[in-house]
Amino acid sequence: MVAARGLTKRFGDFVAVDGIDFEVAPGESFGLLGPNGAGKSTTMRMVGAVSARSGGDLTVLGLDPDDHGPRIRAQLGVVPQEDNLDGELTARGNLVTYGRYFGIPRSVCAQRATELLEFAQLSERADAKVDELSGGMKRRLTIARALVNEPRLLMLDEPTTGLDPQARHILWDRLFRLKEQGTTLVVTTHFMDEAEQLCERLVVVDHGQIMAEGSPAELIRRYSSREVAELRFGTDRNEAAARVLAEVGDRLEILPDRVLVYASDGEAILEQVAARGLRPTTSLVRRSSLEDVFLRLTGRSLIE
Amino acid sequence: MSDVLAPGRSGGVSALYAGNARAVVARNLAATKTSNWTVVLSGFFEPVFYLFAMGVGLGTYVGDVTLPSGLHVEYAAYIAPGLLAVSAMNGAVYDSTWNVFFKMRFARLYEAMLATSLGPLDVAFGEISYALLRGAVYATGFLTVMQVMGLNLSWTAVLALPAVVLVAFGFASFGMAITSLMKTFQQMDWINIVLLPMFLLSATFFPISVYPAPLQWLIQAMPLWHAVELVRGLTTGDLPPSTWWHVVYFVAMIGIGLTVTTRRLRALFLA
Amino acid sequence: MSTTTLPDGAAPEAPVRRLGAWYVAEYRLRAMKAYGWTIVVGGLGSPLLYLLGLGMGLATFIDTPVASGPHGPVDYVVFVAPALLVTAAISVATEEFTYVIMEGFRWRKLFWGVNATPVEPSQLAGGIVIAVLVRMLFTTVAYAVLALAFGALGHPWTVLVLPFVGILGGLAFGLPLMAYSAGLTEDKGQFAIVQRFIFTPMFLFSGTFYPLSTLPGWLHWIGWVSPLWHATQLGRVISYGESEPGWLIAVHVVVLVGLIVGGWLAVRRRFTRRLRA
Numbered sequence: 001m002v003a004a005r006g007l008t009k010r011f012g013d014f015v016a017v018d019g020i021d022f023e024v025a026p027g028e029s030f031g032l033l034g035p036n037g038a039g040k041s042t043t044m045r046m047v048g049a050v051s052a053r054s055g056g057d058l059t060v061l062g063l064d065p066d067d068h069g070p071r072i073r074a075q076l077g078v079v080p081q082e083d084n085l086d087g088e089l090t091a092r093g094n095l096v097t098y099g100r101y102f103g104i105p106r107s108v109c110a111q112r113a114t115e116l117l118e119f120a121q122l123s124e125r126a127d128a129k130v131d132e133l134s135g136g137m138k139r140r141l142t143i144a145r146a147l148v149n150e151p152r153l154l155m156l157d158e159p160t161t162g163l164d165p166q167a168r169h170i171l172w173d174r175l176f177r178l179k180e181q182g183t184t185l186v187v188t189t190h191f192m193d194e195a196e197q198l199c200e201r202l203v204v205v206d207h208g209q210i211m212a213e214g215s216p217a218e219l220i221r222r223y224s225s226r227e228v229a230e231l232r233f234g235t236d237r238n239e240a241a242a243r244v245l246a247e248v249g250d251r252l253e254i255l256p257d258r259v260l261v262y263a264s265d266g267e268a269i270l271e272q273v274a275a276r277g278l279r280p281t282t283s284l285v286r287r288s289s290l291e292d293v294f295l296r297l298t299g300r301s302l303i304e
Numbered sequence: 305m306s307d308v309l310a311p312g313r314s315g316g317v318s319a320l321y322a323g324n325a326r327a328v329v330a331r332n333l334a335a336t337k338t339s340n341w342t343v344v345l346s347g348f349f350e351p352v353f354y355l356f357a358m359g360v361g362l363g364t365y366v367g368d369v370t371l372p373s374g375l376h377v378e379y380a381a382y383i384a385p386g387l388l389a390v391s392a393m394n395g396a397v398y399d400s401t402w403n404v405f406f407k408m409r410f411a412r413l414y415e416a417m418l419a420t421s422l423g424p425l426d427v428a429f430g431e432i433s434y435a436l437l438r439g440a441v442y443a444t445g446f447l448t449v450m451q452v453m454g455l456n457l458s459w460t461a462v463l464a465l466p467a468v469v470l471v472a473f474g475f476a477s478f479g480m481a482i483t484s485l486m487k488t489f490q491q492m493d494w495i496n497i498v499l500l501p502m503f504l505l506s507a508t509f510f511p512i513s514v515y516p517a518p519l520q521w522l523i524q525a526m527p528l529w530h531a532v533e534l535v536r537g538l539t540t541g542d543l544p545p546s547t548w549w550h551v552v553y554f555v556a557m558i559g560i561g562l563t564v565t566t567r568r569l570r571a572l573f574l575a
Numbered sequence: 576m577s578t579t580t581l582p583d584g585a586a587p588e589a590p591v592r593r594l595g596a597w598y599v600a601e602y603r604l605r606a607m608k609a610y611g612w613t614i615v616v617g618g619l620g621s622p623l624l625y626l627l628g629l630g631m632g633l634a635t636f637i638d639t640p641v642a643s644g645p646h647g648p649v650d651y652v653v654f655v656a657p658a659l660l661v662t663a664a665i666s667v668a669t670e671e672f673t674y675v676i677m678e679g680f681r682w683r684k685l686f687w688g689v690n691a692t693p694v695e696p697s698q699l700a701g702g703i704v705i706a707v708l709v710r711m712l713f714t715t716v717a718y719a720v721l722a723l724a725f726g727a728l729g730h731p732w733t734v735l736v737l738p739f740v741g742i743l744g745g746l747a748f749g750l751p752l753m754a755y756s757a758g759l760t761e762d763k764g765q766f767a768i769v770q771r772f773i774f775t776p777m778f779l780f781s782g783t784f785y786p787l788s789t790l791p792g793w794l795h796w797i798g799w800v801s802p803l804w805h806a807t808q809l810g811r812v813i814s815y816g817e818s819e820p821g822w823l824i825a826v827h828v829v830v831l832v833g834l835i836v837g838g839w840l841a842v843r844r845r846f847t848r849r850l851r852a
Contacts (some may be wrong), residue, residue, distance in 0.1 A: 357779035
């Protein structure tokens with residue numbers, strides 16, 4: 001569906017995307033995971049044929065976006081990071097009008113709008129103006145809008161950023177259904193849980209470069225341990241405590257607010273900590289996540 | 305598309321235009337339906353207010369005006385075509401500048417449109433077509449008022465309608481080119497600053513013969529003077545052969561405006 | 576910066592009680608700097624163009640004298656200058672008392688930020704008015720000086736008085752408008768309607784370009800309710816001694832002052848209600 005090789009984007013002297021390679025297979029759900037400013041959205045814009053690359057090769061649905069922008073975009077569904085719904089139209093009006101941008105006959109647009117409002121659980125708000133909808137509703141409407149042309153490839157840029165937990169779960173559920181129906185998804189996110197929920201395969205991006213690639217489980221296996229003990233000793237005492245813990249576990253990460261100890265058995269770590277006479281103010285043991293993968297790869301946490 | 309004739313990296317016009325500008329027009333019509341109708345109607349009333357206040361009220365003090373050909377016309381018949389041209393200019397400029405700027409930078413409407421199979425040229429043509437459509441409706445209304453008041457002095461007044469559309473096209477394509485170069489609202493304020501002198505000096509309210517020659521040349525270089533003269537010639541029937549130069553002026557303005565717009569849109573949206 | 580720490584550790588609030596409105600005015604004037612050039616160019620350019628275009632250009636085509644003072648007919652430019660000056664002040668008001676208010680309450684919610692400080696709602700409103708007054712004063716002084724240069728003033732000394740007549744007109748229209756804007760929760764094109772159905776007809780039918788009596792009687796009411804007409808007539812009396820009966824001059828003053836006082840009270844109430852609801 002998508003093949004990028006040495007894909008590069010420069011804005012003046014600034015290199016936003018620095019020669020990345022990746023491929024997306026049909027029916028796959030593929031993720032770009034990285035902090036804000038890593039180059040994810042720029043990559044999405046190039047794949048979406050609305051931004052010309054500065055170098056490298058890119059084909060989307062077998063076509064070069066530099067030459068066939070309209071033809072590629074006709075088969076894409078795009079959910080941008082910030083909703084850009086048409087504030088002057090109703091929910092239904094947004095879907096119908098957007099379909100017309102693809103040259104789809106009005107009657108077909110109308111029928112799909114009804115189906116998509118149903119899918120987005122917005123049938124009752126069909127005639128409400130966009131401004132009257134909640135954040136979660138707007139997001140679902142944006143996703144419904146991206147489906148109006150029955151795209152072969154759906155691209156979602158930070159689909160749930162800014163939503164409350166409940167709204168996020170509704171949205172994930174809708175996206176999961178699309179995945180089951182065989183829609184190819186490309187998702188960017190800086191949320192671990194989202195990447196784990198939605199992506200079968202992902203690349204970790206930082207500073208415009210790909211740091212690692214694999215399924216969420218693979219990445220965790222490769223770059224982290226099974227469990228993590230999170231220990232908080234208080235702002236000024238984490239460093240000192242970490243020195244005492246140097247030998248404990250497989251690996252240590254010292255963050256400003258806590259110390260992370262990676263090991264296959266987290267409970268055993270807590271016992272060793274106590275045995276060394278340290279008494280953290282709080283401690284917890286959890287499964288390793290993609291957050292830990294990112295920390296390992298870049299030395300930074302994803303949300304700063 | 306042929307594989308043999310692989311286009312260069314610029315992609316040609318096919319990367320900018322999908323031949324679906326009517327979808328953008330349809331969007332604007334749908335938005336108009338839900339908008340405040342009083343505001344929509346106000347575009348018609350503004351020139352009518354001016355016509356009554358200036359043409360009728362001030363006309364009692366001004367008396368007749370002599371056209372360059374020597375024809376005497378009453379003051380209302382003199383300024384009515386001027387007001388028609390001015391309202392065509394104002395409408396086209398507003399639609400292609402403030403309106404486009406807002407949709408581009410704030411409503412982020414074009415971002416959504418350009419994620420579809422539409423290209424920047426579809427958006428530009430669609431916006432201009434809608435502006436012309438609206439301008440034509442207002443102009444028809446105003447010409448009707450002129451007819452009722454007996455201010456259309458010749459059958460050629462019918463041609464004032466296509467003339468107004470031409471004028472609006474010129475201002476809209478030029479306005480869009482300028483908007484594509486603007487970055488802030490403050491820069492947009494300058495557009496109004498350019499419009500005011502054209503409005504006050506361009507023979508809208510009185511012949512430019514009162515001005516010293518250099519000022520007259522300056523005014524004659526401005527688009528509004530050509531618009532006013534063209535429309536006035538048609539509604540009064542005072543049509544010297546030089547009228548064609550006004551048409552040529554606007555055709556050139558359209559050409560330049562669209563060329564710049566296309567280039568800038570490519571730079572803005574496909575960079 | 577070093578601040579004196581008060582015994583209880585609180586920031587000093589006493590100066591805000593006295594000067595809050597001035598702090599707001601300072602902030603507003605700084606904000607105006609963003610479009611400062613258009614204020615200056617517009618403030619100087621538009622009187623220049625209007626005086627040149629209407630006063631000099633149009634005047635040559637006027638066959639019948641439009642107005643006269645105690646010493647016979649006056650030039651057309653002398654007649655229109657006070658009206659144009661007041662209109663300029665009112666234009667400033669329509670710009671500053673509409674979108675700026677909507678922006679503060681709704682679009683960028685700046686007023687809510689101010690509201691979280693010791694500044695009172697009435698001080699916020701007052702500060703905005705002070706800043707607009709400064710801008711209006713610049714505009715009207717520029718107008719009066721240019722009018723003097725064009726020989727558009729009946730008596731040269733009136734250059735000192737006319738700016739204040741302009742401000743009177745500007746506030747008489749502006750403060751009620753500000754109260755209206757402060758009550759709006761949504762932009763449905765109301766300001767466009769104010770511009771086109773209130774400002775424009777008022778500008779055109781308030782005896783601006785010819786005496787009100789020229790219009791048919793059924794249109795005279797527009798003049799009577801229009802702050803522009805009342806301020807313009809005052810300006811004409813002052814500039815070239817237009818003959819106006821004493822009671823009518825009193826009416827002009829009463830209407831203008833009444834609109835300003837009533838407008839300000841409404842502004843204060845609306846700001847307080849909205850911000851302290």
